[in-house]
Amino acid sequence: MMLAALRRLASLAVIAVSLFPLAYAISTSFKQGSDLFGGDFWPSRVVLSNYRSLFRDQPFGTNLLNSALVAGVVVALSLGLSLLSAWALGRVRFRGRQALLLSILGVSMLPHVAVLAGLFELVSALGLYDHLAAMMLSDLLFTLPFTVWVLTTFMRELPKELEEAALLDGAGVFTLVFRVFLPLLWPALVATGLLAFIGAWNEFLFALSFTLSSDERTVPVAIALISGSSSYELPWGNIMAASVIVTLPLIALVLAFQRYIVSGLTAGAVKG
């Protein structure tokens, strides 16, 4: 009985600690003027000016679109490339496969600053500096190893009879991967795609280093660089409004696909 009560209390505490910062950000985003610094949780007057000024005084709409474009392209490229290599790495026995898998895992351990100078040179040489394409290219550094690794573990579990039947019917390897396996891999694709999307949506270092103009920024950079008239006077209302806007869609996605996410995360780490 005691133990059950303690567990209940602990669960409630964890829920409160997890949710409070977001709740406080939401309430702040509706406050204005001295209300911001009053220390009360509820705004004394609900205002939308923080949200309005984000879109009026700053290219925040463009930043949102940028983030969605970058993350979307990165996910599509990662899933496409990794579907092909997952078949090869998961279902074909060839020399050097182990080494390939380990080096792909190794890439996902790379500290991003270790490739920053080289990537900067590459991005500039390709004429992509201060363009969204710079992030679309460099984000593959961390999404691709992850999607390859997870899809390989899922691909390995599929029944081999399916493949035999398809091959005997004279199906080519592309038919096999995209017509036979793809429909069975939907849950895995949703899970890995979503995690890769979150990774690219949240990426900060490359986006900060490879953009200059505010129209090419992604949302995390835009939020980090929102500044007031002086460095001591940050417009917290605006910052919290922006934070709420980028966070709510992510949370909706995550909660809607909870089960997939848990399976994707564990396939990425534990099963590997």
Next chain:
Amino acid sequence: MELRDDHPSLKQPTAAATAVPRSRPAGTLQRARRLQAWGLVLPTLAVLAAVAGWPLARTVFFSLTDARLSALGERRFVGLANYLGETGVLADPQWWASVGNTLLFTACSVTLETLLGLGVALLLNQRSRLRTALRAAVLVPWAIPTVVSAKMWSWMLHDPFGVINTFLVASGLVAEPLAWTADPGLSFVTIVLVDVWKTTPFMALLTLAALQMVPRDIYEAAQVDGVPPWRVFVHLTLPLIMPALQVAMVFRALDALRVFDVIYVMTANSRATRSMSVYVREQLIDFQKIGAGSAAATLLFLTIAVITLAWLMATRSRLRELE
């Protein structure tokens, strides 16, 4: 990391074997399959070589030159001067401070996240009415972008108007508002706590997955024998989930060693919290010193590579012992 081989055995005659042209022996088929496999891995390898292999090689190369960001092309070869020279990275007390910060940050955050994650996972593994709400709630910090969580906490810990200072002063716990992010004695703790808030859910989910693989009948048997719950936990559950827990800790530690976002956003270039990644970016971009910055980046890469390899060797040899 054991890899299973389950390619279809094409050599075996099956009912539909006539569909395979007889003139092509199985060996040729196998070779064609292997070639195809290489063909399909190639695009991935090409992309990874372009965004990882080549840039990494360039970073190592730049670390041996005096290149500057404004004029990458005009560079001289300077040997190991960026590492060992008088103004080299290894002679810079700031570098060593950032190494110390990074290692301490990794040790503190991974320990706390593992312990708290285990606690949350145990709560999630228990059938209760709160379980669904709890699982949804812990996914929230995990889903929030690091930059955003850093900003949210900066605002909550604002000195003097933040909600936490207001609460602490009003309840009489502290006499004056605390400068959470500006006070050098406090900012490190703040960074660790914000990281723990954001990343504990990840550890909790991985630990939960391990807990759910523990066979149920073990618990039932222990209950029948009247073993107290804490002994079941220490002697049965913990040893069973240990391998998975270790993998999660290593992944987390390798991630913590390259920490950047939360520190850059919350405390910028404060010496008290500067991590190796923050140091590298400061050298590369803010000071435009591509040579010295690349040398520091190479050292960070080597640190992480050595730890990864050591871990791989350790798990390999342990696996061999078990066999």
